[in-house]
């Protein structure tokens with residue numbers, strides 16, 4: 223019997239898809255920012271960590287969330303899921319920077 227891989231939870235499959243993109247990082251100018259890192263300590267669900275397809279958010283042992291914008295695919299998910307505390311400032315990168323999709 224062949225194991226069925228859930229495409230949503232198939233991290234290796236997601237990594238393969240992310241590998242088809244390229245990034246033009248704008249050094250020192252993140253387009254997304256956690257407004258107040260201490261507010262994340264009140265958040266039980268940590269939806270940014272759970273929902274970001276590019277794993278840009280990492281939960282730290284002390285409950286804070288570390289964000290790194292370099293691999294962001296600009297999907298906007300984190301902007302939507304942080305609806306309880308509205309603790310994410312989000313805008314697109316400057317023109318010429320950010321993700322570049324090679325297959326549309």
Ligand code: SF4
Nearest residue numbers: 274294295297298300
């Ligand atoms: Fe992750 Fe999408 Fe937010 Fe970028 S916009 S950090 S890829 S959830």
